[in-house]
Amino acid sequence: MKLTFLGTGTSQGVPVIGCRCEVCRSADERDRRLRTSAMVEVAGRTFVIDAGPDFRQQMLRAGVERVDAILLTHEHKDHTAGIDDVRAFNFVDYPTIRTMHIYANEPTATTLLKDFDYAFAENRYRGVPVIELHTISEHEPFSVCGVEIMPIVGEHSDRFRSVGYRIGGMAYLTDFSGIKPAEEQKLYGVEYLVVNALRWMPHDSHFSVDEALQLIHRVRPRYAYLTHMSHHIGLMAEVQSQLPKGVMFAYDGLTVDIDD
Numbered sequence: 538m539k540l541t542f543l544g545t546g547t548s549q550g551v552p553v554i555g556c557r558c559e560v561c562r563s564a565d566e567r568d569r570r571l572r573t574s575a576m577v578e579v580a581g582r583t584f585v586i587d588a589g590p591d592f593r594q595q596m597l598r599a600g601v602e603r604v605d606a607i608l609l610t611h612e613h614k615d616h617t618a619g620i621d622d623v624r625a626f627n628f629v630d631y632p633t634i635r636t637m638h639i640y641a642n643e644p645t646a647t648t649l650l651k652d653f654d655y656a657f658a659e660n661r662y663r664g665v666p667v668i669e670l671h672t673i674s675e676h677e678p679f680s681v682c683g684v685e686i687m688p689i690v691g692e693h694s695d696r697f698r699s700v701g702y703r704i705g706g707m708a709y710l711t712d713f714s715g716i717k718p719a720e721e722q723k724l725y726g727v728e729y730l731v732v733n734a735l736r737w738m739p740h741d742s743h744f745s746v747d748e749a750l751q752l753i754h755r756v757r758p759r760y761a762y763l764t765h766m767s768h769h770i771g772l773m774a775e776v777q778s779q780l781p782k783g784v785m786f787a788y789d790g791l792t793v794d795i796d797d
Contacts, residue, residue: 538794544595545786550571560771573765583601585604586608586711587616587617588622590614611699637668638669642688687703689703691713692716706795714744721756730753732753762785
C-alpha cells in the first residue's frame with residue numbers, strides 16, 4: 538500500500554490570502570499546503586480521500602491518470618468542492634465513459650445531491666460528471682473494488698461529524714475534534730495513523746497538536762502523521778523537532794510505503 542499526501546492544509550490553505558506571517562511568506566515547499574486530501578494505492582486500485590477545491594491541481598501535480606473511487610470524510614466545501622472535476626476521469630478515454638464511484642455518509646451524500654444536482658438529474662446535459670454515489674453506513678465496513686474499508690466516526694463539532702477510514706494497517710482521520718471510545722477501538726492495531734492537528738492552541742472543531750498526540754499515545758501506531766494544519770503550526774524547518782519519535786508533520790507530496 539502507498540499513501541500520498543495530496544494536501545495537508547486547512548480550509549484556507551497555506552499561504553493564506555493576504556497573510557504576511559513568516560509561514561505564509563516561506564520559500565520552503567513544506568510550508569505550502571493545499572486543502573487536505575490523500576491518495577491510497579492498494580491492491581492495484583487508486584482511492585482518493587476527499588476532493589476539495591484543489592482537487593484538479595492535486596491530480597495534475599501527482600500525475601494521477603486513474604481514480605477508482607473517492608471516499609469523502611464530510612460535507613464541508615474544503616473536502617467536496619472539487620467533485621465537478623471528476624469528469625476529466627470520466628471522459629479521458631472517450632468514447633468509453635468511466636463512472637466515478639463516490640462513497641459518503643448520509644449527510645455528505647445529501648449535500649452532494651444538492652450542490653451537484655446537475656450530475657444526478659434525470660436528463661443530464663452532455664459533459665457533466667458521471668457519478669455513482671454510494672451512501673455508506675458509518676458503523677459497518679464496506680468493500681470498494683474488493684478492498685475492505687472500515688469507517689471511523691469522529692465529532693467535528695456539536696453540529697457536524699466526520700468519517701475517517703481504516704484500510705488494513707493504516708487509518709486516516711481528518712476534521713476530528715473528538716472520538717468516542719467505541720470508535721477509537723477500531724484504530725487499535727494500526728501501524729500507521731494519520732490525524733488532523735490544526736494548530737498548537739485548542740480549537741472548537743479540530744484537534745490541536747496536543748490532542749492529536751494524546752490520541753496517538755492511546756492508539757500506539759508505529760508511525761503517525763499530522764495533517765490539516767494551519768499556518769499557526771509554524772515553519773516546518775523549526776517545529777518537527779518538537780514532536781515525539783515516530784510522529785511527524787506531513788507535507789504536500791509526502792509518500793509513505795505501507796506494508797499490506
